[in-house]
Amino acid sequence: MNYIKSKGWELSENFVTDERFFDKRRKFLKLGAALAISSAYVMDLAAKESAPSPNLEYLKDPNLQHLTLNSYDQITSYNNFYEFSTNKEAVRPLAKNFKTEPWKVTIDGLVEKPFEVDMHELMKKFSLEERIYRFRCVEGWAMVVPWVGFELSKLIKYARPLLSAKYIRFETLYDPKQFPDQNRGRFAALDYPYVEGLRMDEAMNPLAFMVTGLYGHTLPPQNGAPIRLAVPWKYGFKSIKSIVKITFTDTQPLNTWQQAASNEYGFYANVNPHVDHPRWSQARERVLGKFFKQDTLMFNGYEKEVAYMYKGMDLRKWF
Ligand SMILES: Nc1nc2c(c(=O)[nH]1)N[C@H]1C(S)=C(S)[C@@H](COP(=O)(O)O)O[C@H]1N2
Numbered sequence: 001m002n003y004i005k006s007k008g009w010e011l012s013e014n015f016v017t018d019e020r021f022f023d024k025r026r027k028f029l030k031l032g033a034a035l036a037i038s039s040a041y042v043m044d045l046a047a048k049e050s051a052p053s054p055n056l057e058y059l060k061d062p063n064l065q066h067l068t069l070n071s072y073d074q075i076t077s078y079n080n081f082y083e084f085s086t087n088k089e090a091v092r093p094l095a096k097n098f099k100t101e102p103w104k105v106t107i108d109g110l111v112e113k114p115f116e117v118d119m120h121e122l123m124k125k126f127s128l129e130e131r132i133y134r135f136r137c138v139e140g141w142a143m144v145v146p147w148v149g150f151e152l153s154k155l156i157k158y159a160r161p162l163l164s165a166k167y168i169r170f171e172t173l174y175d176p177k178q179f180p181d182q183n184r185g186r187f188a189a190l191d192y193p194y195v196e197g198l199r200m201d202e203a204m205n206p207l208a209f210m211v212t213g214l215y216g217h218t219l220p221p222q223n224g225a226p227i228r229l230a231v232p233w234k235y236g237f238k239s240i241k242s243i244v245k246i247t248f249t250d251t252q253p254l255n256t257w258q259q260a261a262s263n264e265y266g267f268y269a270n271v272n273p274h275v276d277h278p279r280w281s282q283a284r285e286r287v288l289g290k291f292f293k294q295d296t297l298m299f300n301g302y303e304k305e306v307a308y309m310y311k312g313m314d315l316r317k318w319f
């Protein structure tokens with residue numbers, strides 16, 4: 001289905017004041033500052049959530065790059081999770097009673113033997129580690145997140161894919177009783193279930209990470225509990241939440257955002273400051289909690305680790 005799924009609403013953050021224009025826009029800024037102050041004031045009135053005490057055992061990330069972490073409250077109160085709502089601030093309250101127990105993940109397609117695994121069992125299979133990753137949404141906001149989980153490559157080895165498997169496809173839970181937007185029929189924001197995919201070599205890259213926790217604690221529902229993907233060199237929409245199915249295939253999966261607007265969102269979605277979105281620049285980003293923008297880095301700062309996978313590919317074409 002590709003008929004108008006109201007596309008215009010997807011909001012870029014590029015209207016936010018850019019430091020370089022600070023002086024030029026003095027007049028604008030008066031108004032802009034007033035707006036910023038009033039929204040900061042409203043934010044302060046909203047309940048702030050401090051990080052719950054850690055309940056996971058994991059290997060800590062030494063944070064060798066000295067990245068400044070976003071707070072637990074920032075990461076858990078401003079969310080894209082359309083199954084609940086297209087309003088980022090509305091996701092947390094709507095997700096409060098999301099049921100992640102019991103939770104099973106189906107592994108099928110081009111594998112030696114398809115199977116289903118219970119979430120608890122899966123958690124026991126792999127030792128957990130922390131990964132402090134930059135995160136960049138295609139809309140222009142960004143954050144730094146201390147995820148907890150395990151490398152996707154470990155899960156892939158455990159799944160025993162066949163040599164013919166060239167891609168991996170992920171699917172989010174479909175449950176209209178729990179996800180209000182899945183109940184809206186043709187007025188739904190997206191076609192569900194939400195689908196994402198990676199090429200097999202991307203999936204095997206040590207940076208590709210399955211997330212089960214945040215700040216040392218079990219992942220909260222608004223961030224994709226009980227298990228979601230984190231691919232830090234790609235735009236945030238690739239990092240699919242609340243996964244129930246993993247399928248190995250020989251054809252490139254049609255991911256949800258590509259299906260919704262293929263002229264704006266592709267399969268690869270590698271963070272690239274030189275390739276603009278048709279409706280806004282991708283050169284800069286605003287980190288949650290900050291007023292000024294900063295430059296967006298090629299592959300979101302992970303060029304050394306991932307650029308080799310795209311050698312010879314025209315990144316304007318394969319956006
Ligand atoms: N199932 C599902 N996964 C999803 C989304 C969604 O709407 N549904 N939104 C994506 C987008 S656009 C972003 S930016 C990130 C947001 O993750 P966060 O809320 O943990 O910051 O989740 C991604 N994964």
Ligand SMILES: [Mo]
Binds near residue numbers: 080139235236237
């Ligand atoms: Mo996003």
